[in-house]
Amino acid sequence: MAKDFVTRSENYSEWYNELVMRADLAENSAVRGCMVIKPYGYAIWEKMHDALDKMFKDTGHVNAYFPLFIPKSFLCREAEHVEGFAKECAVVTHYRLKNDPDGSGVVVDPDARLEEELIVRPTSETIIWNTYKNWIKSYRDLPILCNQWANVVRWEMRTRMFLRTAEFLWQEGHTAHATKEEAIEEAARMLDVYADFAEKYMAMPVLKGIKSPNERFAGALDTYCIEAMMQDGKALQAGTSHFLGQNFAKAFDVKFLSNENKLEYVWATSWGVSTRLMGALIMTHSDDNGLVLPPKLAPTQVVIIPIYRNADQLPMISEKANEIKRNLEAKGISVKYDDRDSFKPGWKFNEYEFKGVPVRIAIGPRDIENGTVEVARRDTLQKEIYPIANIETQIENLLNDIQNNLYAKALNFREGNTRKADTWEEFNRILDEEGGFILAHWDGTPETEEAIKEKTKATIRCIPFDAPEEDGKCIFSGKPSKRRVVFARSY
Amino acid sequence: MAKDFVTRSENYSEWYNELVMRADLAENSAVRGCMVIKPYGYAIWEKMHDALDKMFKDTGHVNAYFPLFIPKSFLCREAEHVEGFAKECAVVTHYRLKNDPDGSGVVVDPDARLEEELIVRPTSETIIWNTYKNWIKSYRDLPILCNQWANVVRWEMRTRMFLRTAEFLWQEGHTAHATKEEAIEEAARMLDVYADFAEKYMAMPVLKGIKSPNERFAGALDTYCIEAMMQDGKALQAGTSHFLGQNFAKAFDVKFLSNENKLEYVWATSWGVSTRLMGALIMTHSDDNGLVLPPKLAPTQVVIIPIYRNADQLPMISEKANEIKRNLEAKGISVKYDDRDSFKPGWKFNEYEFKGVPVRIAIGPRDIENGTVEVARRDTLQKEIYPIANIETQIENLLNDIQNNLYAKALNFREGNTRKADTWEEFNRILDEEGGFILAHWDGTPETEEAIKEKTKATIRCIPFDAPEEDGKCIFSGKPSKRRVVFARSY
Numbered sequence: 002m003a004k005d006f007v008t009r010s011e012n013y014s015e016w017y018n019e020l021v022m023r024a025d026l027a028e029n030s031a032v033r034g035c036m037v038i039k040p041y042g043y044a045i046w047e048k049m050h051d052a053l054d055k056m057f058k059d060t061g062h063v064n065a066y067f068p069l070f071i072p073k074s075f076l077c078r079e080a081e082h083v084e085g086f087a088k089e090c091a092v093v094t095h096y097r098l099k100n101d102p103d104g105s106g107v108v109v110d111p112d113a114r115l116e117e118e119l120i121v122r123p124t125s126e127t128i129i130w131n132t133y134k135n136w137i138k139s140y141r142d143l144p145i146l147c148n149q150w151a152n153v154v155r156w157e158m159r160t161r162m163f164l165r166t167a168e169f170l171w172q173e174g175h176t177a178h179a180t181k182e183e184a185i186e187e188a189a190r191m192l193d194v195y196a197d198f199a200e201k202y203m204a205m206p207v208l209k210g211i212k213s214p215n216e217r218f219a220g221a222l223d224t225y226c227i228e229a230m231m232q233d234g235k236a237l238q239a240g241t242s243h244f245l246g247q248n249f250a251k252a253f254d255v256k257f258l259s260n261e262n263k264l265e266y267v268w269a270t271s272w273g274v275s276t277r278l279m280g281a282l283i284m285t286h287s288d289d290n291g292l293v294l295p296p297k298l299a300p301t302q303v304v305i306i307p308i309y310r311n312a313d314q315l316p317m318i319s320e321k322a323n324e325i326k327r328n329l330e331a332k333g334i335s336v337k338y339d340d341r342d343s344f345k346p347g348w349k350f351n352e353y354e355f356k357g358v359p360v361r362i363a364i365g366p367r368d369i370e371n372g373t374v375e376v377a378r379r380d381t382l383q384k385e386i387y388p389i390a391n392i393e394t395q396i397e398n399l400l401n402d403i404q405n406n407l408y409a410k411a412l413n414f415r416e417g418n419t420r421k422a423d424t425w426e427e428f429n430r431i432l433d434e435e436g437g438f439i440l441a442h443w444d445g446t447p448e449t450e451e452a453i454k455e456k457t458k459a460t461i462r463c464i465p466f467d468a469p470e471e472d473g474k475c476i477f478s479g480k481p482s483k484r485r486v487v488f489a490r491s492y
Numbered sequence: 493m494a495k496d497f498v499t500r501s502e503n504y505s506e507w508y509n510e511l512v513m514r515a516d517l518a519e520n521s522a523v524r525g526c527m528v529i530k531p532y533g534y535a536i537w538e539k540m541h542d543a544l545d546k547m548f549k550d551t552g553h554v555n556a557y558f559p560l561f562i563p564k565s566f567l568c569r570e571a572e573h574v575e576g577f578a579k580e581c582a583v584v585t586h587y588r589l590k591n592d593p594d595g596s597g598v599v600v601d602p603d604a605r606l607e608e609e610l611i612v613r614p615t616s617e618t619i620i621w622n623t624y625k626n627w628i629k630s631y632r633d634l635p636i637l638c639n640q641w642a643n644v645v646r647w648e649m650r651t652r653m654f655l656r657t658a659e660f661l662w663q664e665g666h667t668a669h670a671t672k673e674e675a676i677e678e679a680a681r682m683l684d685v686y687a688d689f690a691e692k693y694m695a696m697p698v699l700k701g702i703k704s705p706n707e708r709f710a711g712a713l714d715t716y717c718i719e720a721m722m723q724d725g726k727a728l729q730a731g732t733s734h735f736l737g738q739n740f741a742k743a744f745d746v747k748f749l750s751n752e753n754k755l756e757y758v759w760a761t762s763w764g765v766s767t768r769l770m771g772a773l774i775m776t777h778s779d780d781n782g783l784v785l786p787p788k789l790a791p792t793q794v795v796i797i798p799i800y801r802n803a804d805q806l807p808m809i810s811e812k813a814n815e816i817k818r819n820l821e822a823k824g825i826s827v828k829y830d831d832r833d834s835f836k837p838g839w840k841f842n843e844y845e846f847k848g849v850p851v852r853i854a855i856g857p858r859d860i861e862n863g864t865v866e867v868a869r870r871d872t873l874q875k876e877i878y879p880i881a882n883i884e885t886q887i888e889n890l891l892n893d894i895q896n897n898l899y900a901k902a903l904n905f906r907e908g909n910t911r912k913a914d915t916w917e918e919f920n921r922i923l924d925e926e927g928g929f930i931l932a933h934w935d936g937t938p939e940t941e942e943a944i945k946e947k948t949k950a951t952i953r954c955i956p957f958d959a960p961e962e963d964g965k966c967i968f969s970g971k972p973s974k975r976r977v978v979f980a981r982s983y
Contacts, residue, residue: 028623028626030558030619030623031559032559032562032563032619035560035561036559037556037557037559038557039556040555043554043555043556044554046557063534063535064534064535065529065530065531067528068521068526068527069526069645070523070659071523072522072523073589073600075522076589077597077598083589083598087589087590087591087598088588089587090588090589091586091610092585092587092600093582094583094584095585096580097578097579097580097581097583098567098581098611099578099579106568107567107574107578109564109585109609118600119523120589128523132519132522132528147531151643152642156587156588168560170557
């Protein structure tokens with residue numbers, strides 16, 4: 002275990018905060034609630050970006066860019082939307098500074114007040130639908146399948162790095178369709194893309210389902226979501242895809258001439274994932290020794306460390322190490338050879354272990370004699386001796402094995418921490434003693450959900466798409482219910 | 493020529509604005525001075541991003557992300573810096589909206605006033621150097637070679653799409669060094685990267701040089717720049733790289749322990765290019781028939797259009813077209829096969845010509861009989877018959893040829909429009925009658941530069957690195973001068 006590093010069981014929350022900082026992923030900035038994403042953290046986000054961007058393009062989407070600012074009046078056009086975001090808006094009111102007449106510095110110039118205040122986008126439905134109005138005349142202009150990679154701002158009162166920050170990076174897809182069915186299909190398709198990304202790249206199992214009305218996006222008719230379980234048993238909403246109906250088309254008067262020559266309102270979806278996924282990734286796999294990264298998202302997949310007593314042993318080791326590096330790179334594996342003389346091997350072992358590099362190769366003079374190296378895997382911390390001959394294939398297999406193992410471990414954890422509750426007492430006992438996901442009956446009313454949330458802090462994470470029909474009674478009200486939903490405390 | 497499309501000689505400025513809109517590159521948004529970058533324009537920007545990002549990484553840089561907001565007091569720490577940006581700052585003063593007590597909508601909540609106003613970053617030196625303070629203790633922490641891809645806001649009064657917008661996308665590199673020499677070397681290296689990118693990807697020749705004090709970045713000791721010539725003879729500053737000395741280190745008290753165990757201030761550079769490059773790209777190559785794109789930045793490099801009378805001819809054509817497409821794609825060439833039945837070939841020819849697709853292949857039943865296709869190149873509008881056999885190699889060569897031809901043509905234009913002036917009368921005559929770059933002697937004083945700018949609207953674009961020493965007299969003051977500098981009217 003890393004020195005002075007708090008364990009998950011001692012204090013999960015502190016473990017997370019320290020890990021984020023000490024693994025050089027991010028740090029708090031001088032601006033309240035805004036973080037600095039450090040190079041190592043940003044390199045992981047870039048890998049996420051690239052994989053998702055390709056998945057979006059492969060499903061027919063294109064990128065575009067819309068303004069950072071939204072006129073206040075636009076935000077107000079859709080009633081539920083403004084209700085949902087009004088309390089956390091950063092507002093630009095002026096466009097100039099000037100020298101303080103007192104000579105004591107620089108002040109906001111009162112003469113440079115904007116006629117209409119601008120909101121720093123918390124999400125872009127309104128500015129985008131105001132734009133789509135000009136792009137859409139007839140059914141031939143549909144569908145529009147746009148995505149935007151951008152920063153957004155929501156003035157959250159309690160912030161935590163990656164999980165909840167005032168500014169965050171994300172992508173937001175905004176699509177326009179001629180029919181309701183096509184829009185619903187799109188919203189479902191993009192939820193599948195998110196689930197695939199979470200499971201195949203992040204090695205993070207997710208539940209797919211639909212949000213209850215209380216948890217729905219402000220302005221949506223339906224919100225689909227993927228929910229993951231963190232190692233403390235709490236749920237984390239990892240991505241959402243919204244069927245917006247015709248709400249924004251009506252708010253911005255976006256109609257199209259159908260192929261039956263009728264003027265109709267356009268159907269919409271929006272969908273997004275954010276740097277919050279970084280928090281999910283960290284909390285799904287990392288351990289008391291630091292970060293654990295799935296190979297598909299690790300900026301460095303393999304680190305090679307030379308072991309030597311005398312400097313004159315280094316050239317021979319380096320020759321072999323660089324040969325291994327080249328062979329691995331030819332397989333598309335990212336490799337770092339750390340031959341810095343200023344740090345000892347033990348220090349380097351700890352450093353890369355803490356930073357979650359999936360595979361470590363150590364090579365010394367005796368290894369070269371034997372034609373072997375020592376290979377350590379980060380997920381299990383196991384070491385093994387590998388022959389150098391054909392090592393690239395073995396390492397490739399090992400990386401796949403680590404990727405699969407991390408997923409299996411996380412799935413196993415989730416399954417072990419998903420329980421049914423049939424009474425209110427059982428529900429409370431599980432929540433307080435074990436946490437995790439609770440499958441329980443709910444009467445389908447917002448009032449019951451609200452009451453449960455107030456009493457227990459647990460919310461309905463989703464109504465799983467694959468929840469079987471089953472007659473039961475609501476754990477809170479005792480009223481009849483047709484299927485179990487997933488309750489949990491959440492991030 | 494496209495119907496209703498104004499020519500460059502009729503009205504260059506209108507030609508540019510129309511081209512940007514009609515080629516689907518961008519449009520003005522509902523927010524004053526902010527544009528929407530449409531999918532086709534954004535796809536070109538993505539190509540620029542990817543090429544530059546690779547060049548930055550190949551020169552040892554890493555990406556990171558810093559906050560959108562800068563506390564007002566930070567901006568004020570460096571005196572020249574705040575002086576330079578104060579007049580164009582978007583200022584966030586509140587963090588919440590609320591229902592209007594009159595019931596007439598939503599208003600800014602006066603109780604949610606920020607203690608200290610936040611500036612939407614116009615550039616990030618201040619917030620970054622406040623962060624670097626925590627990252628730098630000793631010479632071992634140096635150099636720091638960070639880059640950020642981000643949006644920035646400068647409240648410009650007169651805006652034009654891509655060239656000058658209130659919000660724009662850019663990258664900003666911010667590096668920290670132990671010595672002055674190393675920082676200067678870095679600033680020069682990054683200018684070279686920009687020049688390479690401009691010439692090799694954008695096919696746009698640039699002059700490399702140093703800015704006169706009047707044109708220097710606010711807070712820099714020296715600003716290096718690349719300057720390009722647009723087709724109307726005006727100059728466009730395409731990228732800048734700043735040697736910041738120790739100004740920001742002093743403003744934010746960033747010191748390091750040198751290897752001689754002394755506490756010293758850190759040396760800095762910053763460098764950036766923006767979506768302004770899109771404007772430069774458009775104005776360098778495009779013509780009265782629309783956009784002209786260099787193949788290396790064209791989202792679609794080759795379009796294949798089927799020519800047929802009866803629908804039953806299409807399958808045979810499509811089979812051959814798709815075979816050609818696959819063969820081209822295997823060479824890394826991006827190809828679109830447009831077999832839409834809803835548009836006629838002539839319409840498609842115009843469309844792709846207007847959008848600047850470098851190569852068009854037309855294929856009909858007789859071509860298939862003859863084993864040939866008709867190939868048209870966008871730069872010269874020439875058509876030629878190519879045998880289908882081994883067409884991928886010929887098209888690859890053609891794309892290279894177009895890339896080189898565009899560069900040569902632009903270089904030729906610049907050389908033909910660069911003139912020496914030795915008297916004030918000559919200087920004025922060339923400016924008014926011919927435009928372009930004027931090589932003239934200048935006495936080296938800001939006063940003279942300012943006076944020339946006031947009388948002629950021409951500024952010193954740069955003092956070229958390769959300007960030969962030459963005794964002369966300042967065209968304005970008659971005082972002695974050691975070398976010619978480049979004057980021009982500019983964007």
